[in-house]
Amino acid sequence: MDIVLLLIFGLAGLVIGGDLLVRGAVDLARRIGLSPLVIGLTLVGFGTSTPELVTSLQAAFAGSPGIAVGNVVGSNIANILLILGLAAVLAPVVVERNAFRRDGAVLALSALMCLVAVQYDSLSPTVGMVFITALIAYVAVTIIRERRSVAAEASIAIAQPKGLAEGSVWKDLVFVVGGLGLTILGARFLVTGAISIASSFGVSEAVIGLTIVAVGTSLPELVTTIAAARQGQSDIAFGNIVGSNIFNVLFIMGATALIKPIEVPASIASFDIWIMIGATALLLLFAVTRWRISRIEGALLLLAYVAYTAWLGLGAAS
Known part of the structure; x- marks a missing residue:
């Protein structure tokens, strides 16, 4: 019962904290004139990836x-197969061509970097530094290009916050700080509960990480992506998945390896990383065929995730 409570409190902390963090960050970003695309690819992607960072x-x-x-690895798989699949089933997700030509290439590159990195026995600080540097370059180029393309609108947006009440800014800051605190606390509970489950039932920590922990930390992506898709904001819905997966590899795996070098389980290096590569390839293929993720394609992504989790379940049972 104690383990179940740890998981419930941990997941609740991650969901509520991630939601508060994203809301505060997005409002602050709009005050300085960032476009919805940049918000989706950077701040929303970063904010919804914070649970994965703290948990890892x-x-x-x-x-x-x-x-x-x-x-x-499990979060990236769930983001594409489960979350994007579900969002597309609810409402077809339109892909903006120009943005995807840039960000899709970065997504593919980050996935390949992850593939190469996990083939070694451990993720070293050197690998972490390379990943973090690549992320900084990506974010800088994204913001610079976007700001240049909407220079006039950005100038107007920057001038607008002067007329806003100071209290609203403070509320955003409270959301950011409070959300981060809840996320950290929720991650602690979730990790403790996951380790207890693995030791109690004889399930490998890798399987727990790929399933319960991965889906749990991906709940903020699920909430924001489905909400954006249903509101017709496909640029944020799709950009959230792309941005989160890029951040997961370059920032979360990079920061974790930089701060605390970690060994890579053999099962992940030999099997699960290839599922992540396959899911990324499906996303790229579906996106460029008609520049939209249709309901049928979304259903195929969901079926692929069901098959993957069933395979993990059979392996854990045996």
Whole structure:
């Protein structure tokens, strides 16, 4: 019962904290004139990836590399197959061509970097530094290009916050700080509960990290992506998935390896990383065929996720 409560409190903290963090960050970003695309690819992607970051760091320091690495790989798989699939089934997701030509290439590159990195026995600080540097370059180029293309609108947007009440800014800051605190606390509970489950039922930490922890930390992406898709804001819905997956690899795996080097479980290096590569390839293929993710394609993504989790379940049972 204690384990179940830890998981419930942990997941609740991640969902509520992630939601508060994203809301505060997005409102602050709009005050300085960032466009919806940049918000989706950077701040929303970063904010909804914060649970994965904190959870992976907690797991790494707790000596649970299966949860630390499985969380990143499993979250990327869940983001594409489960979350994007579900969003597309509810409402077809339109892909903006010009943005995807840039960001899709970065997504593919980050996935390949992850593939190469996990083939080694451990993720070293050197690997972490390379990943973090690549992320900084990506975010800088994204913001610079977007700001240049909407220079006039950005100038107007920057001038607008002067007329806003100071209280609203403070509310955004409270959301950001409070959301981050809840996320950290929720991650601690979730990791503790996941480790307890693995030890109690004899399930490997890698499987727990790839399933319960990965889906749990991906709940903020689920909420924001489905909400954006249903409101007709496909640029944020799709950009959230792309941005989150890029952040998961370059920032979360990079920061974790930089702060606390971690070993890579053999099962993830030999099997699950290839599922992540396959899911990324499907996303790229579906996106460029008609520049939209249709309901049928969304259903195929969902079926692929069901098959993947069933395979993991059979492996854990045996």
